[in-house]
Amino acid sequence: MASLQGYVDHRVLLILQDGRAIVGVMAGYDQKSNVVLSDSKERVYSMEEGVEEIPLGLYLVKGDQIVLIGELDEALDKAVDLSTVRAEPLPPIRY
Amino acid sequence: MLPLSLLNAAQNKPMLVELKNGETFNGHLVNCDNFMNITLREVYQTNAEGDRFWKLKECYIRGSTIKYLRVPDTLLDAVKDEQSRAREAGRSARGAHVSGAGARGRGAPTRGGRGAVRGGPVRGGRGRGRGA
Numbered sequence: 001m002a003s004l005q006g007y008v009d010h011r012v013l014l015i016l017q018d019g020r021a022i023v024g025v026m027a028g029y030d031q032k033s034n035v036v037l038s039d040s041k042e043r044v045y046s047m048e049e050g051v052e053e054i055p056l057g058l059y060l061v062k063g064d065q066i067v068l069i070g071e072l073d074e075a076l077d078k079a080v081d082l083s084t085v086r087a088e089p090l091p092p093i094r095y
Numbered sequence: 096m097l098p099l100s101l102l103n104a105a106q107n108k109p110m111l112v113e114l115k116n117g118e119t120f121n122g123h124l125v126n127c128d129n130f131m132n133i134t135l136r137e138v139y140q141t142n143a144e145g146d147r148f149w150k151l152k153e154c155y156i157r158g159s160t161i162k163y164l165r166v167p168d169t170l171l172d173a174v175k176d177e178q179s180r181a182r183e184a185g186r187s188a189r190g191a192h193v194s195g196a197g198a199r200g201r202g203a204p205t206r207g208g209r210g211a212v213r214g215g216p217v218r219g220g221r222g223r224g225r226g227a
Contacts (some may be wrong), residue, residue, distance in 0.1 A: 018117075018162070026096035029173060031159050036098050038171050042195070047223075058171055060164040062131070 004029045004069065010074040012037075016065050019090035020047070020065070023072060024059060035062030045090075050083035065095070096174055101166065102127050104174045110135075111165040113154060117143030120156065131158030 007026045014022045014035065024040025037059040044052040105124050112120045112133070122135030138151040 016162070028098060028101070030097050030099065034098040036096060036101055036171075038168070055169045056165060058101075059168050060166060062100060062158075062161050062163060064159075065162050 003028060004033065004035070007071055010013065011070060011077075013068075013070045015067045015090065018065070018092040020058065021090070022056065022061070022095060023070050024056075026069075027058075030063075033066055034061065035050055035061045035066065035069070037061065038045055045085070045087040047086050049086075051085045051087075053082065062090075096178065097173075099127075099129060099131070100178075101170060101174055102131065102133075104170055105164075105166045108167055108170065110167075113162045114156070114160045115162050117161075119145075120154065122151075122154070124154070126202070128158075128212075130160055132156065133158070133161075154178065 004026070008028065010026060012024060012026050014020075014024070014037065016022065021043045022037065022040050023043060024037030027036040027038045029035045038057075038061045040056045042054045042056055044054060046052075101154075104122075107123060109121070109123050110134070111147065112122075114120075119141045120135055120138050122138035125134040125136050127133045132155070134153060134155050136153045140149040140151055140153050140154070141147070
């Protein structure tokens with residue numbers, strides 16, 4: 001049975017259907033994969049400048065908007081200097 | 096912690112709601128339900144481009160149209176405290192009942208009495224609580 005329980009209290013990366021990437025600590029979830037993120041930040045990728053982190057705080061994301069949830073290796077993530085990272089932003093899903 | 100318990104605890108608190116079409120609504124939560132349908136009061140609506148604004152006295156938002164909600168950081172601790180308090184209260188209530196277990200089976204049935212002793216004697220376990 002697939003479960004999000006293992007991610008609770010861990011820092012995770014959320015990708016939403018609109019292409020946004022949000023990192024935060026998973027504080028909770030429910031049957032519909034609605035997710036509570038604490039201390040969350042949006043990571044805005046662009047080719048012009050380094051990754052911009054926008055603090056968002058406490059967030060409740062609806063499950064139907066979530067594309068993927070991945071556990072973040074905090075040590076590895078801290079070792080990356082985001083200001084040097086250039087990447088195309090993800091496009092939103094289109095139907 | 097369940098997303099809906101966080102939302103319930105957010106009543107009368109300010110929040111930002113973004114819809115799937117990109118519109119945002121800033122206001123205070125009046126009420127919500129299990130579908131995440133919500134009503135807000137004193138609302139500032141912003142269009143998806145963020146260049147037009149409307150002020151609404153009150154509005155109702157269907158839960159299925161919501162992308163995410165942003166709520167005050169302080170709510171997380173408030174809900175966690177509330178949950179641990181509720182757990183503690185439940186524990187001590189059960190504990191008090193078990194310590195007076197000699198009186199079990201007579202007098203008014205106490206809520207929480209049934210099932211308090213796991214795997215205990217089956218007699219009187221089920222179906223005696225009401226109108227017995």
